[in-house]
Amino acid sequence: MSNPVTSQDHPPAEPEAPEPGRMHGVLHKITTGGTLVAVLSVLLAVFFGSLLIALTDERVRETAGYLFSRPGDFFQATWDAVWGAYTALFRGSIYNTRAESFETAIRPLTDTFKFAGPLIAAGLGVGVAFRAGLFNIGGRGQMLLAGAAAGWVGYQVELPWPLHLTLAIAAGMLAGALWGGLVGLLKARTGAHEVIVTIMLNYVAFYLVFFALSRQSLLQAPGSANAKSSPMRESATMPKLLGETYNLHLGFLLALVAVLVVWWLLNRSSLGFRIRAVGENPSAARGAGIDVGRIYVTVMLISGALIGLAGTNQVLGTVTSGITVDLDAGIGFDAITVALLGRSRPLGILGAGLLFGAFKAGGFAMQASQDIPVDIVLVVQSLIVLFIAAPPLIRAVFRLPAKEAK
Numbered sequence: 001m002s003n004p005v006t007s008q009d010h011p012p013a014e015p016e017a018p019e020p021g022r023m024h025g026v027l028h029k030i031t032t033g034g035t036l037v038a039v040l041s042v043l044l045a046v047f048f049g050s051l052l053i054a055l056t057d058e059r060v061r062e063t064a065g066y067l068f069s070r071p072g073d074f075f076q077a078t079w080d081a082v083w084g085a086y087t088a089l090f091r092g093s094i095y096n097t098r099a100e101s102f103e104t105a106i107r108p109l110t111d112t113f114k115f116a117g118p119l120i121a122a123g124l125g126v127g128v129a130f131r132a133g134l135f136n137i138g139g140r141g142q143m144l145l146a147g148a149a150a151g152w153v154g155y156q157v158e159l160p161w162p163l164h165l166t167l168a169i170a171a172g173m174l175a176g177a178l179w180g181g182l183v184g185l186l187k188a189r190t191g192a193h194e195v196i197v198t199i200m201l202n203y204v205a206f207y208l209v210f211f212a213l214s215r216q217s218l219l220q221a222p223g224s225a226n227a228k229s230s231p232m233r234e235s236a237t238m239p240k241l242l243g244e245t246y247n248l249h250l251g252f253l254l255a256l257v258a259v260l261v262v263w264w265l266l267n268r269s270s271l272g273f274r275i276r277a278v279g280e281n282p283s284a285a286r287g288a289g290i291d292v293g294r295i296y297v298t299v300m301l302i303s304g305a306l307i308g309l310a311g312t313n314q315v316l317g318t319v320t321s322g323i324t325v326d327l328d329a330g331i332g333f334d335a336i337t338v339a340l341l342g343r344s345r346p347l348g349i350l351g352a353g354l355l356f357g358a359f360k361a362g363g364f365a366m367q368a369s370q371d372i373p374v375d376i377v378l379v380v381q382s383l384i385v386l387f388i389a390a391p392p393l394i395r396a397v398f399r400l401p402a403k404e405a406k
Contacts, residue, residue: 036400037394038343040387040394040400041384041388041394044387045380045386048379053372057078057081060074060081084370085370088368089363092364092365092366093108113248114247114251115356116252116354117252117310118310118314120338120350120353121251121255121258121306121309121310122143122338125176125303125310125335126307126338126339127339127342127345127346127349128344129194129300131276131279131344132278135194136303137195137198138199139336140328140332141202141204142179142311142332143311143314143327144206145175145176145208145311146176146307146311148209148219149171150171150172150311150312151168151323152219152229152323153171153172153236154168155231159235160235165235165316168236168312172311173306173308176304176305176308177302177305177308178304180304181297181304183197183304184296188292188297189293209323209325210227213227228321228323231322232322238313247318254313255309258306258309259350260346262346266346271298275298307332310331314331337352337356337385338353338356359381360377363376
């Protein structure tokens with residue numbers, strides 16, 4: 001007769017831990033993702049910007065002298081300075097609450113869109129390069145040559161409006177693509193580091209355009225002693241979208257189209273798959289049969305064309321009075337920040353471009369109404385880059401869980 005089975009032979013099974021709910025998984029994904037870090041980086045930069053605003057305010061410094069005897073004056077002055085600055089930023093970038101009519105009140109929003117257009121286009125160019133593991137900081141040079149090419153077509157060629165504008169935009173994007181493609185070619189053929197090459201080509205492009213603008217036989221306006229070209233013909237000017245009352249022009253719509261095109265390219269096309277594969281691991285991509293050198297050239301052509309679109313936006317839309325050596329207006333370098341904040345994703349770059357467009361539009365209102373240095377806005381932008389470059393710092397400050405390793 002067999003022995004009866006005891007509980008010692010088969011101990012009772014331990015209860016299984018309940019699986020985390022779907023909401024828990026969503027929250028964990030949000031808190032460990034890069035999007036939240038980007039948002040918190042902006043908030044932290046705005047906080048430190050508030051401290052700088054308070055430190056530069058005369059009333060705050062005055063009340064700090066008797067802080068311990070009357071602390072209420074100090075805190076009230078600090079609140080007034082910070083609140084006044086950011087409400088002025090809102091009125092200058094989103095909606096002017098002091099305007100007499102709705103048409104006037106929404107003008108700041110259209111200015112934000114106008115400033116955001118070239119930032120989005122150039123940010124897409126930098127972001128595409130980032131996705132392939134390349135660091136394109138040659139936006140200034142690519143914008144200068146693109147603006148010079150588009151501007152030359154814009155004032156030199158005589159064609160009817162749709163064709164003339166299309167040809168000028170195409171010329172600008174082609175010039176930017178060729179200048180960016182040169183970097184990719186040097187990278188693919190010689191292994192030259194794209195950061196060094198783009199820095200050097202920025203100077204080359206600047207002095208090439210400056211030389212051309214100093215010679216009347218090239219780009220300089222006839223009879224002018226200044227380094228400036230003739231103004232654009234009306235047939236090559238980007239039309240204003242909402243009439244002459246607002247400055248918003250076609251360049252913003254072109255930037256939105258570029259967002260859709262780049263999103264499709266990176267996420268739905270075979271070329272986008274190869275770009276992402278090279279960006280993740282060039283050696284593995286090469287082992288899988290992908291021509292890494294060709295991808296580098298192709299990516300820099302696309303990147304240069306998108307940054308070139310930003311250059312044409314400036315010359316044919318925003319500054320139509322002629323080509324100058326400062327037509328890039330710092331956008332070539334601001335685009336790096338936009339791409340970083342947007343995590344090199346087209347929709348993220350769209351949001352970052354709108355944010356920085358608001359900074360540009362509202363910064364002037366802050367300076368005019370509150371006597372706050374416009375450089376404070378630049379400091380906030382720089383702090384955003386600093387915090388985005390240090391995700392562990394943001395996670396430590398806000399006690400976020402560590403990002404899971406892939």
